[in-house]
Amino acid sequence: MVSLTKSDIKRSNSLFFKPFKPLVDHSSSLSQIDELISSKRYEAAMKLAVDLRNLSLEGLHYFQTYDWLMLMTVITLGYSGWMIVLALHVLQCYSSLSGDLSRKGQLSVQKKDSGKVYLSGCLLMAILSVLNLVEHSPPLYHAYIGMTVFLWTQIFSEHRLLRGLWRYLRERKAGYFIKLLFAAAVSVVVVELLVHSFTERKLYTWFFLIAGFVASILLHVSIPWRSGIPFFVCISCWFLSVFTLMPAEIPDNNNLVVISGAIIIVVSLAAKWLDTHAEGNKFWQSITFHESRKPMCSMLYCIQILLVGVSSVMVFLSTKHRTQNQELHSSHQFINWLVAGSSMVLPLFSGNGILSRLSSIFLGFAPPFLLLSIGYEAVFYSALAVVLMAWILFENACRYSSKAKDSSILEQNTEEHVTIGSDERYLQLSDVRIPLIFMVLFNVTFFGTGNFASIASFEISSVYRFITVFSPFLMAALLIFKLFIPFMLVICAFSAITKLVRVPRLGCYFLVILFSDIMTIHFFFLVRNTGSWMEIGNSISHFGIVSAQVVFVLLLFALTNLYTRTIRVKPLSTSPSLKTL
Template sequence: MMMIVESKRQTEIAFRPFEPLAHQQATRKLASIEQLIEQAKYDEAKREAIDLIHQCLQGLRYYQTYDWRFLRSIVSVGYLGWIAYSLLFIVNTYVFEGGSRHLTSNIAPATKPEASSSVATRRFVYSYFDRRVLSACLWLLACWPWTLAASFRSHHRMLIGMWQLSCVVTSIFPLLPVEKGDDIMLVMAGGMATLVVGAVYLVKLAPRLHADASYNHSYYITLWQMLLIIVSMITTASSVRRLELRQGLSWWNQVAGWMTLGLSLVTPLLTSRQAQHYLHRLATIFLAFSPTFILLSISYPFRGWG
């Protein structure tokens, strides 16, 4: 119980403890029970102990559900954001577009996409109960290029191969157990893989996507983001090491973590004023969120030990 309280106290803003056991009340109740036992008042000690047990169970329930409202708010805002974005896309594409439309002639072509969307939506909902559904969906997506025209497949074999490989590799993760121990080597391997992707983009794609005037700008932005990824890897490794030794997070770890988190998320906003190739924008967003995932890879109990 005390570890949970300290974890919440150090990770929550405006923390509100469980009042029946706050302010050392649990310690005083334990001392009272021990005193009753020493005085041979066993019935009273038993009643006090049972009452304390019930309060501890209520306290555990309180702390387990402490973040539920916040987490539900985040999920709800995320869904509302996607709904608003989808609505704007539909309005801009189909409502504000000029020209006359014949509704009856468009019903038949729209039936198949609507049915596919309905089936896909139901599968994603069911994936909350069985994550293997996500793997099956990814396997179907890997087969999707074979439904395209033969001319397209012949001219984009490399692209199709990378698509299928990405789908198959991604399908492995839903099959892995959700609850697993901390593995800092796996986190570092993920960070290195992200750096490799950034380096490939920098060497192979960036020179072809930008004119000479804008290449230097995108080059330094990508290098900056890769540097932030390296800093996040070092900070995470150092934090895990200190927490394993029960030394707590140092001032440097906390400052480096928060600064890396903030700078990585702000960088795409500072570089969005000029027209950009969509692949460059995609690479920028991908590299921007990598430090966040690396820093948050430490398990929740570890974060509370600092």
């Protein structure tokens, strides 16, 4: 039997072997079956044989998952250790905690103590490596255990920081712990929503309905004067919530794509009007700031508007030729490539204010997205951009309303050192909202118009406007590029917001990694080895996609940095009180 073979292999390699107890006396069961057959009691022999077969299958599963508990424990400890290391790094480098503990004499570093920790870690690693070699464990076992030991060695080497953190928390008042628990609860709820959205994308509808209502109420309280910002934020969130109710398989609707081009132009005109007419207002000065007014900016804006209009016309003409079974003209194909390629370069020459640069990026990626769209996903592009604008307005209002509060804190001469430099401040507990909102928007950019099943079943007409000859690699590249465009919009807005509120972008990115790892652990425990092939494949793919999301976001950060690195934000005031913003 296969289960006996597996048992012999494990017995010969394992130092502490645990047999499958129901099959320990399998030889007596076989002898009993032979006796029943000899006495012509076939029904009883058949029943005993079926029971033995079922036990053999259970034994096979037992030996196939023999190391399951050990591997689950090691991998979970590895992820937990990585998250703790990441959290300690954020606290040390991007928060005021390290400076507070140093001033209180709670963070004196002794290399001798750290050396003992590293020596103990090396000894433990050596012992575990020898045990794995004796048991002939696969190379991946060595990698899992080695990484886990390394991470926890790093944690214990920061024992003085951990003790200082414990003393720091003991000195806090009850109000601080209430805020801490509230932030933790909100973070857990959002992360769990993201986990379940992989199988139920309609959860985003409820999220944006609630977020629009809550954000509008907060803005109504924060802004001391009447404005349409709370209403705009609410309507934009509710508008985006509609798309996750639509089918993942996008139906062809050429007229909707053409109309969406007009919607993109209207949205950009509104942003341009705000950028031009609200620059003198103190509330808008952070997002409408320009170091210099370039004469070419207006001309650049007109060119981008023209390219969006041309792309809408080319969508109509290309689809008309296809529906009439006519071959796409080479001139049309050339114009499509030219419009899509040139439009993505133009944002590099736009103004350096937040609103002007993000509007130019929005217009720059609109032509290729329109030319690759076949239905309602073209409208989703504008809806996503409007929500990103609402996010910027929300953060700007929070920054504006916090000025007076931060000034009063400075006047009280507190010991809080909350600035890293002239351009950035330390992260605070309330800043957790920024990576959380980013993760929600980053995920809804895909789930707003599809699901994982729709990747493999895209409509060929979405790439017809660029290529008419069947080329699977080029077609797949165009599809992936189309999926990348909304992601890039979200990351550009995220980078602009970190500059607006003066928080370190790298610190926020580490928090994104932290929350992504929480999702990864959840998906790790949801991986299945039983059931249908689709269920097993989906569980593995979800775990793999979330694991790769960290690297994917990092690559897009590097790419979008070309567009966002020159963005400038005007301080709310030149007074020293701004150092506590």
